[in-house]
Amino acid sequence: MTCGYSRDVLALYVEGDLSGQSTLEVTGHLMSCTECDRFCGQLQKSQALLKSLRRTVADAGALAGVRRGVLSQLDRVQETLPWTIRLERFLMLGFRRWKYAAACVVVMGVLTALTVSVDGHRQPIQTIERPEGYRGWVSIGSPGASKNVYIAPDAYRTFSETGKFPEGTILILEDAVALQVSVKDSSFTGGWGYFEFTGKERSRTADQGNCRTCHEARGETDHVFTQFYPALKVRRG
Amino acid sequence: MSRVPETETSPEILEVAALVRRTLDGDGAAFGQIVVRYERRVLTLCIRLLGAVEDAQDAAQEVFLRAFKYIHRLDVQKPLEPWLMRVTINVCRDLGRKRLRRRITFPEMTDPDEAPAGESGNPYNGLAEEQQKQLLWKALQRLPDKERMAVILRDVEGLTTSEVAVILESSETTVRSQICRGRLRIKDAIDQMTGGQP
Numbered sequence: 001m002t003c004g005y006s007r008d009v010l011a012l013y014v015e016g017d018l019s020g021q022s023t024l025e026v027t028g029h030l031m032s033c034t035e036c037d038r039f040c041g042q043l044q045k046s047q048a049l050l051k052s053l054r055r056t057v058a059d060a061g062a063l064a065g066v067r068r069g070v071l072s073q074l075d076r077v078q079e080t081l082p083w084t085i086r087l088e089r090f091l092m093l094g095f096r097r098w099k100y101a102a103a104c105v106v107v108m109g110v111l112t113a114l115t116v117s118v119d120g121h122r123q124p125i126q127t128i129e130r131p132e133g134y135r136g137w138v139s140i141g142s143p144g145a146s147k148n149v150y151i152a153p154d155a156y157r158t159f160s161e162t163g164k165f166p167e168g169t170i171l172i173l174e175d176a177v178a179l180q181v182s183v184k185d186s187s188f189t190g191g192w193g194y195f196e197f198t199g200k201e202r203s204r205t206a207d208q209g210n211c212r213t214c215h216e217a218r219g220e221t222d223h224v225f226t227q228f229y230p231a232l233k234v235r236r237g
Numbered sequence: 238m239s240r241v242p243e244t245e246t247s248p249e250i251l252e253v254a255a256l257v258r259r260t261l262d263g264d265g266a267a268f269g270q271i272v273v274r275y276e277r278r279v280l281t282l283c284i285r286l287l288g289a290v291e292d293a294q295d296a297a298q299e300v301f302l303r304a305f306k307y308i309h310r311l312d313v314q315k316p317l318e319p320w321l322m323r324v325t326i327n328v329c330r331d332l333g334r335k336r337l338r339r340r341i342t343f344p345e346m347t348d349p350d351e352a353p354a355g356e357s358g359n360p361y362n363g364l365a366e367e368q369q370k371q372l373l374w375k376a377l378q379r380l381p382d383k384e385r386m387a388v389i390l391r392d393v394e395g396l397t398t399s400e401v402a403v404i405l406e407s408s409e410t411t412v413r414s415q416i417c418r419g420r421l422r423i424k425d426a427i428d429q430m431t432g433g434q435p
């Protein structure tokens with residue numbers, strides 16, 4: 001403005017966004033400055049046009065359409081939750097349920113390796129961190145000397161109820177020389193990602209196929225060797 | 238409904254927290270109740286942000302499905318509404334980029350809270366109502382995303398600056414400057430389109 005007054009101040013003034021003191025000052029100035037006064041008048045008009053959008057509200061028909069659409073898709077969304085989300089849930093809810101506290105420690109390690117953006121777009125998992133604390137999980141079998149197989153508690157529960165491994169299931173085979181891990185995730189060919197830790201390495205990238213070939217050919221249930229795990233046999237037959 | 242409840246343990250928060258827990262335990266009907274509670278708020282905001290009702294419906298659906306997916310991230314001690322509004326803003330921003338070309342069909346419904354749109358209160362008497370809507374829409378579309386969101390939340394939704402800051406996850410100072418730039422740009426755009434003679 002030629003009087004040196006800032007347009008910004010006036011833009012706040014017209015909607016009462018200034019402090020009491022500043023409002024008084026502007027009001028005083030407007031009485032003596034026709035240019036600013038006119039400017040405020042125009043601003044009020046465009047603001048009134050903007051606020052006419054308030055008369056636009058959703059009508060009942062449109063609302064019903066949205067509700068129907070949402071409710072009809074909930075099951076699908078629930079079933080296709082990516083395992084990263086399942087892990088997250090497990091982790092967060094797990095803290096409230098002390099029995100899973102031990103499992104959470106492991107899951108945390110695995111989770112840090114994932115790329116989960118706030119919007120839920122994610123990269124397929126390439127790398128996981130070395131699991132820890134899995135010995136507190138459900139032990140499903142010891143298929144050989146010093147060999148143990150573990151499964152995370154929530155996946156165990158789902159499997160015993162449905163006979164299916166949910167997305168996000170983590171299985172761990174530990175023996176004297178290695179730690180082998182499989183993660184159920186539909187972004188992998190065959191539905192499972194395989195990882196092997198032989199030394200002290202902190203993280204591993206997914207194995208590109210050798211593990212899968214044998215598991216696909218001979219694992220009894222969904223590429224898993226359930227035939228060797230007494231704890232998972234409940235559902236057979 | 239447009240106000241964020243102030244007390245931490247308002248009945249609303251308690252009820253919604255219970256619904257959220259039931260949803261996480263696999264109770265779809267509980268989520269249905271959340272939808273019913275907030276659908277009007279969400280869909281209305283979508284319409285105001287996107288213009289076309291069908292786009293807004295798609296967006297609102299996506300908002301609730303995203304909310305369903307990420308509901309475990311919610312802090313149940315806090316009101317759900319700002320979180321939902323934030324999701325709405327993000328969804329509309331993504332969708333808006335894809336569908337700017339669609340025709341605008343603001344449905345005219347009279348909100349009981351508002352004075353009826355009498356000719357006397359109409360600032361642009363010379364223009365037909367439809368033209369005014371187009372004018373406003375074009376002016377809004379010329380704003381940078383953030384300014385448009387801030388202005389709509391503050392001036393159309395009638396939220397306070399601090400409520401807007403919570404939803405947009407930014408500071409009050411930033412929001413104030415976005416609002417003030419946004420208002421000036423809208424005025425300039427309208428002046429320009431009407432040849433300075435509204």
Ligand SMILES: [Zn+2]
Nearest residue numbers: 003005033036
């Ligand atoms: Zn002046």
